[in-house]
Amino acid sequence: MKASLYLVLATLFWSGNYVVGQAAVASMTPLELTFWRWSLAAVPLLLLAYFVEKPDWRAVLRRWPVLLLLSVLGMSGYTLLLYSALGYTSAMNASLITAANPALIVVMAIVLIGEKTTRVGWLGICLGLLGVLLVLSRGELARVFSLPINTGELMMVGAIIIWGFYTIIARRLKLPAISATAVQVVMATVTLAPFALAMNVRFPDTAAEGWSLAYIAVFPSLGSYLFWNLALKTTPPGTAGNYLNLMVVFTAIITVLLGTPLTPVQIVGGLMVVAGVLLTGTKGQPRRLAAPATSSAGGRGR
Template sequence: MKASIYLVLATLFWSGNLAVGQAAVNTMTPLELTFWRWALAALPLVALAHFVERPDWRAVLGRWRVLLLLSVLGMGCYTLLLYTALQHTSALNASLITAANPALIVVMAIFMLGEKPGLFGWLGIALGLTGVLLVLTRGELLRVFSITFNFGELLMIGAIVVWGFYTIISRRLGLPAIAATAVQVVMATVLLGPVALAAGAGFPATAAEGWSIAYIAAFPSLGAYLCWNLALKTTAPATAGNYLNLIVVFTAAITVMMGIPVSLPQIVGGMLVVAGVLLAGRPRKPAEIRAA
């Protein structure tokens, strides 16, 4: 139950990141957003890890190679791809592509970890993907064969592939979640700093930019990555990945609050996504595990 709450919170925070990020890329570059996101989150995360988990920092840093890889994947590549994509596509479209991540993570987990979801896991994934397709095709599922992707959507496909690798590698990390996340964020800040300075990245110039960076640093950066890594300590990557479908639902809800109408297929599709998450997150019985 606790892992489920962590995963729901992570997806809620990331949904806000899509909406805020899309507004922010109108005046800031993806590199500026990425750098300030991690620079502001680094020290608070280190302090939180030190006082809450009290980790053996020497042991954590002893895994610097895999932490560096995770930092490059999750904090660097994924975030840059995401913000660049938001310059070319809508937050809702980006969330819809993100919803394809669970199926991708399942396939990657089968080949990389030898994991296999149970019957309800497969059913949950199928329901979730059906819900996403219902939204993409505006209720006309046969239109799936004629959908075309623009440059931003192609970047989002690349982003979810990167996130799939991040999720699977994180599952086998075996380190305190907050400390591992903190080290990854510090590494990202150090790596991106010189590049950002060379590119002329400066402080946010307006109050709107400042508030955008503050939100992104506090919730999608600190909160979401922390919740995600805490959940992965007790949750399989395929199960955790299915919760990413909720980003579509939360993004649609934010869209409604912004005064943009939502269609009936989007509502029905969102309900299917939620049903898929609940089924995939259902605890498996020993008999089901043996049968898998």
């Protein structure tokens, strides 16, 4: 029961990142949000790793080349694209596109590392893709190749592709999850610092900006990782992964509570994406393929 609660809280906090991030980019640049998010989260994450996992830091740091690559992809690249996208598209559309990420990762794993899936898995992949195309085309699938696609939605597609590469690399990294994440966050802070200085990144100077950044640094950056990893002590990764579908649900609820109604296209497209992910994740894996060990932040961080 505790594990389920932890997983629900983790996905709820990640969902809030979309809504709060969209509000924040109205007055802060994506670089400012990304740099301060990881700068503020770095030390608490290191402490969290130390007390929860008690890692062998030398063993962790020996993998610095791959951790640096993961940091550039997942912490810097994905996050910058996410916040950039939220300046052009809605939090709901961003979460719907992100919901297709698990199916995309399956496709990338098939192409890049020769993993297999079943006919049901392919059905789930196609259903999820159709749902995303429905959202991108505003329900006009027949004109999907002629309609201009929103810049933010194209950025989100780019973001989930980057996250796909991140996940495929990270799932093979045999390191404690929070510790690997903490090192990647520190690396992101260091590598982004020259760009932050060059672009005169400022610290939030209004209450609204401060509260937005505080939420992003504390809840999706710290709370979600803590709750997710606590849950994984008693929950198989494949089972936990299905909870990520709640991100679309939570984002929809938050969006409606804030006064923005959902369109029928968003509802239908979202249901198709979630159904596709469920088919891919629960019925689409050949029995011989075990769920990948959760050894880093791959597949989780938002």
